[in-house]
Amino acid sequence: MKILIATQKPFASDAVNEMKRVIETAGYRACLLERYDGKQQLLEAAADADAIIIRSDIVDDDVIGVAKNLKIVVRAGAGYDNVDLVAATKNDVIVMNTPGQNSNAVAELAVGMMLYAVRNFYDGSTGTELRGKRLGIHAYGNVGRSLARIALGFGMEVFAYDLFCPVDVIEKDGVKPLASAEELYTVCRYVSLHVPSTAETRNSVNYALLERLPANAMLVNTARRDIINEVDLEAFMTERKDFRYLTDVAPSNDSIMKEKFPGRYFATPKKTGAQTFEANSNAGVAAAGQVVDFFRTGKRKFQVN
Numbered sequence: 001m002k003i004l005i006a007t008q009k010p011f012a013s014d015a016v017n018e019m020k021r022v023i024e025t026a027g028y029r030a031c032l033l034e035r036y037d038g039k040q041q042l043l044e045a046a047a048d049a050d051a052i053i054i055r056s057d058i059v060d061d062d063v064i065g066v067a068k069n070l071k072i073v074v075r076a077g078a079g080y081d082n083v084d085l086v087a088a089t090k091n092d093v094i095v096m097n098t099p100g101q102n103s104n105a106v107a108e109l110a111v112g113m114m115l116y117a118v119r120n121f122y123d124g125s126t127g128t129e130l131r132g133k134r135l136g137i138h139a140y141g142n143v144g145r146s147l148a149r150i151a152l153g154f155g156m157e158v159f160a161y162d163l164f165c166p167v168d169v170i171e172k173d174g175v176k177p178l179a180s181a182e183e184l185y186t187v188c189r190y191v192s193l194h195v196p197s198t199a200e201t202r203n204s205v206n207y208a209l210l211e212r213l214p215a216n217a218m219l220v221n222t223a224r225r226d227i228i229n230e231v232d233l234e235a236f237m238t239e240r241k242d243f244r245y246l247t248d249v250a251p252s253n254d255s256i257m258k259e260k261f262p263g264r265y266f267a268t269p270k271k272t273g274a275q276t277f278e279a280n281s282n283a284g285v286a287a288a289g290q291v292v293d294f295f296r297t298g299k300r301k302f303q304v305n
């Protein structure tokens, strides 16, 4: 059995060593394809793979089509919008993710970005504090929950809106549930996005939602680029000189945004939310374990298709 670990953005080497140990101890072969250059290399490596472990790597119809032995793809992370689920299902390929394994890392980055912005990008001028401010968590999954825990520690007043999470789960964390995204963006000066990218959520953070934000608002996006309507965001930032946007998933108009909105716009050069040793180890080793469990016992926990 060949288990391919295909990561354009590699895991920390200690995490990879542990993944290999888990795979090889179970009697399978671990193959590593890191920092690969384009799809062709992935197609070649996937051709004889029985399982593929990925991060944000694109596993589309072509990859699934060429991998004739493929039985399982595990996305070592939360979002699986990079995997063609229809093609996988059609070819009897199981797709899993590893929910929760990298959520603390992403939540810490969201807080870090907020701090960076309220201290004026550390330029030495007088900033503000997070304590006492209202934070709206847009979607209350694993990352949202981790963020709530940290933000409450900072003394923020924390609100959340989630279409699927029961109100009592939110309340139990000391967080105030709100009934709609519209309400969240009206009530909260700081909003952090944790929405998955789906047909329903793409472009859903648009002008109509943004214009509800109170004065001196800030939006932090450590989720996915396409949730935001980029044209609307640029227009809103042009009008609302008090508004700041911080993101770990740079928009396609990144260079224009940088030029137009200095001091109010920041994007990491590369998606870095889950890029900690702990998150790499947690998600990578969980993925390796899930592949091994699937082959050994047929366990399908965390299957998403």
Ligand code: 3PG
Pocket: 009, 055, 056, 057, 076, 077, 078, 079, 080, 102, 223, 271, 272, 273, 274, 275
């Ligand atoms: C996730 O969905 O788990 C995060 O966005 C992390 O993605 P990455 O593994 O590409 O860093």
